[in-house]
Amino acid sequence: MLVSWNYRFRNSPMDHIDPRARFIFSFALLFAATATWNPIILFVLFLIAITWYLMARLTWKDTKVGWFMISIMLFTMIVVNTIITGGGAGGVVPPGGQLVWPGGFDLFGKHFTFGLTVERVWFAISQLMRILSISLAFIIIPYTMDSRAYGVTFSKLGMPDRLAYTMELSFRFIPTLARNFQVTLDAQRARGFELDGGKGNFIKKIRRVAPLLIPVTMNAIVSSEDIANAMDLRGFGEQKRTWLYELKFNWWDWALIVFSVLMLATVLLLAFRFDMRLFSVPGWFYGLFNK
Amino acid sequence: MAKQTEKKSIWAFGTKQVVYAAIGAALYAVLTWAFNVWQIPGAGNVGIRPAIVIPMFFGIAFGPIVGFITGFVGNILADMLSGYGFWIWWDLGNGIIGLIPGLFSALIVKYDEIKSILWGELSVIVGSAAGMGLASASEFWVSGADFNTVLLANFVPSFVTNIIWGLVLLPLLMIAYAAILKRSGR
DSSP: OOOOOSOOOOOOGGGGSOHHHHHHHHHHHHHHHTSOOOHHHHHHHHHHHHHHHHTTOOOHHHHHHHHHHHHHHHIIIIIIIIIIIOOOGGGTSOSOOOBSSTTOEEETTEEEOOOOBHHHHHHHHHHHHHHHHHHHHHHTHHHHSOTTHHHHHHHHTTOOHHHHHHHHHHHHHHHHHHHHHHHHHHHHHHTTOOSSOSOOOHHHHHHTTHHHHHHHHHHHHHHHHHHHHHHHHTTTTSSOOOOSSOOOOOHHHHHHHHHHHHHHHHHHIIIIISOOOSOOOOHHHHHTTOO | OOOTTSOOOTTOOSHHHHHHHHHHHHHHHHHHHHHTTOBOTTSTTOBOOGGGHHHHHHHHHHOHHHHHHHHHHHHHHHHHHHTOOOOHHHHHHHHHHHHHHHHHGGGOSOTTSHHHHHHHHHHHHHHHHHHHHHHHHHHHHHTOOOHHHIIIIIIHHHHHHHHHHHHHHHHHHHHHHHHHHHHTTO
16 A cells, blocks of 8 residues: 655745745634625635635646545535525525525426525525635645644644644654555455455444454554654653754745734624624625516 | 553653554554545545544543544544545544543553443543534534534434444454553553
8 A cells, every 4th residue: 555645846836835824824714714604705715715726736636536525515515405405504594585486497398396595596605605715725735735844833833842743753654554554454365354345234344344453553552662662762852842844934924924814803803893794695696586 | 551450640641642642643544544435425525434443442542632633633644645635623523532532541441341341432422422513513604504414414424433433343442452451461
């Protein structure tokens, strides 16, 4: 089993932004997008997120797996819940409203009635803008951030050194554990083990994972004893930790942080001081459905 | 590894806990990634993940901090390996799935006793309910989803699959771990 990180250096603008500034921006966008249902604010945030995503210079081939998962989520949330079932959208959309097809519609020679309202259509668009804004900000992280940078990034953002080092260490263990997993799988297969094959009830099928899961887990625990002893012998945790991978702020990183703070503050001010957090449908959108 | 009879300090976070948490997170990520091909049709972004037992077990065996980091960091790494992005609320939810069994770890002395296994099983249910409850509830404010969607598309599929894997596999891991402790004389 070959484990490969999705990151590679693309010399994109994103590659030159400090990971700390990137996390600050991403979380500012997350909090800003979830603070309001106002369509204008969501649209502006959506445009900012698209710009951010484009700065990463990722291709469709790079991110298609992630987008597949997001499209399943969007389908469930928007098409199934908001458009088809109209479950009320968590009390965001008021009950009632203007029907899109007041007299029903004809399809394949049959007459259908469908209670879809203009408000629900607009809410679906708002949901799409909000979820896509958040997705655009966060989906790029695995592809554009060097795995060596995580430990030092979280350490410099204020996380205790031991926790940050835990994160760093876990990155390093992944190739070894993936190899152990593959060796165990091959060894069990040589003994006739089949993960999907065989008969039995549901519980027996679940227990079939055990011959694979238990040896891999127990081997990892046993080997961790030696690693901990080696770290103790080298005085781990005795002094403030230094990091091999250095981070350095440039002027554009500070500009991004200031922009992130201003963006979040502006959205919170508009949402809570000027009552722009609630869902509303613009007048022109109703006009599209009035014949 | 702690002796099976000694009194545990569940909040300790020394060198051993750093390594256990790192190993746990990496293991959870690798196994999640390996089993990611099994997805539940029509259930949002919820995958069938036998590896969910890893944060539960690391919580039971090494305490709440190790359990939390195993679930939280492991889920981040698994999503990174799979190219799914970064979903903080689901990462936190997975962390809680490891943290709550860790709180039960104070009650467990011998891992192969019936009583210990029952505490472990209870922790699986409570931990999954709390962890997936938080992660699913995040869809209220992130996606604006209604209660039915959150309950039926997010919470129920993730909670049910997690407890099924946890209830079946956790006792097996606890018994195997007890055997390792006995064999190594620790």
